[in-house]
Amino acid sequence: xxxxxxxxxxxxxxxxxxxxxxxxxxxPQLFEQQRMLINSQLKSSKSFFQNMFKGKDFKIEAxxxxxxxxxx
Amino acid sequence: xxxxxxxxxxxxxxxxxxTDLDLFVKDFLEVLKKYSDYLIVSGFVSISTGRTRxxxxxxxxxxxxxxxxxxxxxxxxxxxxxxCYQGDSSESVYEYVKNLQSIRFAKENQMFPNMExxxxxxxxxxxxxxxxxxxxxxxxNFEFKxxxxxxxxxxxxxxxxxxxxLEDARHLRNVFQEILKExxxxxxxxxxxxxxxxxxxxx
Numbered sequence: 001x002x003x004x005x006x007x008x009x010x011x012x013x014x015x016x017x018x019x020x021x022x023x024x025x026x027x028p029q030l031f032e033q034q035r036m037l038i039n040s041q042l043k044s045s046k047s048f049f050q051n052m053f054k055g056k057d058f059k060i061e062a063x064x065x066x067x068x069x070x071x072x
Numbered sequence: 073x074x075x076x077x078x079x080x081x082x083x084x085x086x087x088x089x090x091t092d093l094d095l096f097v098k099d100f101l102e103v104l105k106k107y108s109d110y111l112i113v114s115g116f117v118s119i120s121t122g123r124t125r126x127x128x129x130x131x132x133x134x135x136x137x138x139x140x141x142x143x144x145x146x147x148x149x150x151x152x153x154x155x156c157y158q159g160d161s162s163e164s165v166y167e168y169v170k171n172l173q174s175i176r177f178a179k180e181n182q183m184f185p186n187m188e189x190x191x192x193x194x195x196x197x198x199x200x201x202x203x204x205x206x207x208x209x210x211x212x213n214f215e216f217k218x219x220x221x222x223x224x225x226x227x228x229x230x231x232x233x234x235x236x237x238l239e240d241a242r243h244l245r246n247v248f249q250e251i252l253k254e255x256x257x258x259x260x261x262x263x264x265x266x267x268x269x270x271x272x273x274x275x
Contacts, residue, residue, distance in 0.1 A: 017123075017239045021246035024122045025075040031088035034124045038091040041126050042185065049183045058181045059155055065183070072157050072176075 003027065076122065079251055083208040083215070086121060090212050093185055094120065097130055098214045100177065100187045103152050107145040110134050110217065111203045113190075114228075117218045118240035120211065121247055125236070128184040129176065133203055136191045142166050153180045154187075198227070198267035201260075221248050223260040230264050231271070 004023050010016045024030045053061040066072040078085045090098075097116065104110055114131040137145065146162035157176040159165045168175050169191055178186040192199045202219035209218050218224065221244055228241040245252065 013235070014239060014242055017242045018246055020124065021122070021243050024247060028076065028087060030124075031076070031122060034122060035089055035091045037124055038093050038119070042092045042096075045128075045184045046182050050181060059160070062183050063157065066157055 075250065076247065083210050084121075086209065086211045088122070088211060090214055093127070093130075094211060094214055096179065096185055097187070097216070099152065099179075100130075100132075100149075100154065101216055103148050103154075104132075104134070104145065106148070107141055108134050108137060109203075111206055112216055112218050113202065113224070114232075115236075115240065117224050118243050120209065120218075121244065123240060123243040125239075129186050129188045131188045131190060133190050133192050133199055135203075136172060136193055137169060139166055139170075142169055149177055154178065155180050157186065198231075198263050201263045202227075220256060220260065222252055222256040223264070225252075226257065226260050226264050230261075230268060 004019070005026070006019065007022070008015075010019050020030070049062070050058075052065075063072065076087055078087070093116075097112070101110065111133040112130065113133055115125075115127045116130040119125065119127055143162040143166075146156070146165065149156070154177040156165055157178070158168050165175055172191045172193070174188050174190045176186040176188050178184065190199075192203060194200050202223050205220050205223070206217035207220050209216060219227070225241045225244050228237040228244075
């Protein structure tokens, strides 16, 4: 189990950033949690778009999607 | 390495395993480096040093390329199964390059993550400064270049200044507080303030 040391009670989002960064320096397990989170996000995104464009030309559909959202 | 990183001969060594996002960036850089110099900037700098947040794109500065070099790079990226959001032919995409518009590459059959390639020239003073003062960072066998930490922090605090950027900056300040240098902050702030004034004038 990952142990988090809390020196002051976090209130704002920036307090949580501080808390995490402080703990990161002494607890390498947090890096492992970060790795799992990032890998999971990428896996979900890949699966989401592959299902969305299933059976169609991925690039054509992807560009339509990006244009609709004014990303290209 | 009891603070999660070490500074070894000027290289920032982070003690962690590689993520799939690292491997994506590493794959892209292995191709790009054969054609051009580069600098990884923005969100990935914070994420690679432990910040836990989502990202869809990895920003990378690249000096504007001539057409022949770009054709070679484009073909090699295709061979390595990258696709470009802006088009399938190097000829059509080069229009973006010469107009200094950014272009994006993702892996085939994937939308995200993508590498956002931002083309720069010496006329972009702040970008030119960070580009010419890189900090090397290494995670396992993956070594890449980022801006000086002090520059990255101030750029996020002063120029970008969104919630996510301020949090990224705070993360960097916290994690690297033992190695950040006050004189470097002063040097970088001067350049960033000039950029900010220019941006204000252009509005």
